[in-house]
Amino acid sequence: MKRVRCPKCDNFILFDETKYKEGQALVFVCNACQKQFSIRLGVSKLRATQQEENKSASPAPEEETSYGFISVVENTFAYRQVLPLKLGDNLIGRRNKGTEVDIPIETNDPSMDRRHCYINVSRNKRGEIIYTLRDNNSLCGTFLNNDILGSKDRVRISDGAIITLGATTIILHDNTEEPEP
Numbered sequence: 001m002k003r004v005r006c007p008k009c010d011n012f013i014l015f016d017e018t019k020y021k022e023g024q025a026l027v028f029v030c031n032a033c034q035k036q037f038s039i040r041l042g043v044s045k046l047r048a049t050q051q052e053e054n055k056s057a058s059p060a061p062e063e064e065t066s067y068g069f070i071s072v073v074e075n076t077f078a079y080r081q082v083l084p085l086k087l088g089d090n091l092i093g094r095r096n097k098g099t100e101v102d103i104p105i106e107t108n109d110p111s112m113d114r115r116h117c118y119i120n121v122s123r124n125k126r127g128e129i130i131y132t133l134r135d136n137n138s139l140c141g142t143f144l145n146n147d148i149l150g151s152k153d154r155v156r157i158s159d160g161a162i163i164t165l166g167a168t169t170i171i172l173h174d175n176t177e178e179p180e181p
Helices: 045-056
Strands: 002-005 012-015 025-029 036-040 069-072 081-084 088-094 103-105 117-123 129-135 142-144 155-157 162-165 168-173
Antiparallel strands (some): 117 129, 129 155, 162 168
8 A cells, every 4th residue: 555645735645556557647636625636656756856866966975974864663643764864963853845854754743843853963082973862942842762851951862762753753773774665
């Protein structure tokens, strides 16, 4: 089963993609807002555009290194996602049109802010990668292992740290393991 997001209200619609051929156009009507929209099965235009942008932007050698990733735990609001981290501040928040974040999480969780928290990736004096978590004055707060962070707290986190943003849970993975597809 695949999910399609309504472009008007962000509601998900499920359909069985095995019944259709690649390149076939499908028309949907959203149950929530009655918006009619169509999609074409196959390679997503957004992913193709992102890949072209990534190829055109020649990254510095420092950016090619893996700095770890976060995985979003699948729940009622969102499916499982694996999102890479970059060196420096990584602003994490709910994906929304017009909101700039470094790591946009696709979710309908109303308790997750559009600009919820930061994970800073840096190197210490020995060259080891360290991760620091801080809240971005979110309404529902940022929790690390069920403990809420204060507005000025900066907490060092490591591989396997469980972070809760509203009703969405993410797990930090360091750069020693490869992300699962």
